[in-house]
Amino acid sequence: MAETEGKRGKKFQGPKGTRDFYPREMARRRYIEQAWRKVAIRHGFDEIEGPTFESSDLYAVKSGEGILGELFQAFSGKSPEEVEQVKATGRAPYALRPEFTPTLARMFADKAASLPRPTKWFAIPLHYRAERPQRGRLREFLQWNVDVIGDGSAAADAEVIAAAVGLFRELGLESKHLTVRLSNRDLVSEMLRASGVGEASVPAALTLLDRRDRMPPEVFESSCAEIGLDPIAFIRGLDEVQKQMNEALAALENGRANPPIDRSSPATAGLVALLAELAARDILKWCEFDFSIVRGLAYYTGTVFEITAQGQRAIAGGGRYDRLIEMFGGPPTPAVGFGMGDVVLSLVLEENGLMPDEAMLAEYLNTRPDAFIISAGGPECDAAVVPLVAEMRQAGLHARRSYKSTSKIDKLLKDAAACFARTAIIIDDAYSGGTVSVKDLTDGTQHILKREELPGWIRDRRAAKP
RNA sequence: GCGAUCGUAGCUCAGUUGGUUAGAGCACCUGGUUGUGGUCCAGGGGGUCGGGGGUUCGAGUCCCCUCGAUCGCCCCA
Incomplete structure (x- = not known):
């Protein structure tokens, strides 16, 4: 069944x-x-x-019997004549395209x-x-x-x-x-x-x-x-x-x-x-x-x-x-x-071992997040995550965040790595002063940046990588 | 349309000659309460054994049917 x-x-x-x-x-x-x-x-x-789908006749023009037998046929079922035709001839007016x-x-x-x-x-x-x-x-x-x-x-x-x-x-x-x-x-x-x-x-x-x-x-x-x-x-x-x-x-x-x-x-x-x-x-x-x-x-x-x-x-x-x-x-x-x-x-x-793995596919298909935003501070840092994600997205960047309830940095960074994010933006207590820590996940380096510098910096960084 | 083999959690599998509430690893979720990346520890959700019927006191384990996958035939635009 x-x-x-x-x-x-x-x-x-x-x-x-x-x-x-x-x-x-x-x-x-x-x-x-x-x-x-x-x-x-x-x-x-x-x-x-x-x-x-096309008219069945289109495939009948040049095909042999064997080919017609492999067709998935289709009809709307709206008109009684159509249904009768299918019953009588076994041939529907349409067929899903076989080629x-x-x-x-x-x-x-x-x-x-x-x-x-x-x-x-x-x-x-x-x-x-x-x-x-x-x-x-x-x-x-x-x-x-x-x-x-x-x-x-x-x-x-x-x-x-x-x-x-x-x-x-x-x-x-x-x-x-x-x-x-x-x-x-x-x-x-x-x-x-x-x-x-x-x-x-x-x-x-x-x-x-x-x-x-x-x-x-x-x-x-x-x-x-x-x-x-x-x-x-x-x-x-x-x-x-x-x-x-x-x-x-x-x-x-x-x-x-x-x-x-x-x-x-x-x-x-x-x-x-x-x-x-x-x-x-x-x-x-x-x-x-x-x-x-x-x-x-x-x-x-x-x-x-x-x-x-x-x-x-x-x-x-x-x-x-x-x-x-x-x-x-x-x-x-x-x-x-x-x-x-x-x-x-x-x-x-x-x-032949030529199908790329997940990480290579993400790179080739351009689906790697530009930034993964995590909170490393108190409730005010937590609250800043969603607005910062929105800000990055409005700037045209691919931004993600974790949906886990944990506040452990290692687990959040693991989450970032799991989706092959290029950078992690870490919001900590310095956020009230207008700066965040940005960790480049491709080389492990970490940088302190002003909030307004983020989109440009991330873009430049990305363009600089081969 | 025909023949053969197979079908246990999302994935890979274990389940003794049919016998108590069906297990493991990975994955997933939650913790290990100020911590920086595929570790570690603990806990949790999730299968009624592809589906239906039968045999039996009792079936994932035997029989039949069916669905699906794989291999071959047919066909291959």
Whole structure:
């Protein structure tokens, strides 16, 4: 049961696959959100946001059956027709957003005429998927979406990948922790056609390749046979091109001359162009080609990639979707982007000891109190605490005090340290003369100051610290 | 949607072959009455053992159902 009857009334559990964010967890969440936002802005992306729920039809436009089955559906229940529709069809008129790309495509299509090319957008929305929760996968999660719209060049592909790598660098992750695995659907499709797969069977073949690792070899082979593909020869050919491309990547990274690559294929030429763009952004060492990456979604067109850490599900995934804006009623517009979830990212950070402790989070998130005011005298000193806190706050400082009933200085100072206050303002008998003692809790030094000097002194002191 | 394991205070756990008012550490609160920072001492609040049902003289301890978490399958936007 989700609720239990206790002496005090009902007790509820949170819904399956959701998280409660107490201050400690919230600080970690803010840390990730802030890094996402900071890095996206640094890379020239503007933040957008859309509704938490959309018309179900929006997700039906480009999705397969499986995806619709994972939707959290929503309806107002206000009109009998609506309720009837849900009963009859099992489909509600709205759904909580399972991904952001349809919203983004809709938003772009609506204002396409007035938007610059390229348009660079990012978002940090909550997403909802009615899946069975597992490690690294919940039913409600945050996802960082980064997209370049209106630029079909390899430069745009590299631009979004560079943003992902920039995020990893911001958080202290290194190329040894993560790999950006690159592929290209056009290249794989081209090779499929060259191997005798009919045009109509190419999408099925891509899906097959995507699932290759998750099915028994016999099944894979028989399925290949059905669409006229010789799996052994094809995989060998694919591996050969992959090897060539990875050699080219290594050569470029080490500043050696490019080994000869067959550039007669437009797709191969595209990959070479992508390499040059990645090199220009100094992120080659994070990347490698892996043509087994196909991505499940049908709407991907050219470059596709996944970012993985050892032993984890993908931390991010994305690619080029040049047809999607058009499908949502906009002009033909190339686009590329990726999504990165907070759940796996958190796991990877924790696994590598890169999640900051409470004190570091307070510093990074700027939540350390500037001043913690305590009384060290008689009742008149006690009475001065609240007015002084108010005074500091009016001066724009983050001021706190203790809510304990004790008058023991050591316990009050402990209270100050517990919230990582930068200074403790100690009101003692000198207060009637207009001075207080200020203890700098970061270095232990203590100073006598006039009351009116406090805000300026605290600010200067704070600015002087690294 | 399927299978496996687990579920005792806010957290980490202990609870002998079922037996008196369920324990510890940490955290939290209050004291140790003029005292300067993660010490020390004493005291206190807080669990009816995820929830429901059953077996039994008696269940946290056995059985069934259910909720949740974890791992795998499906799926993975």
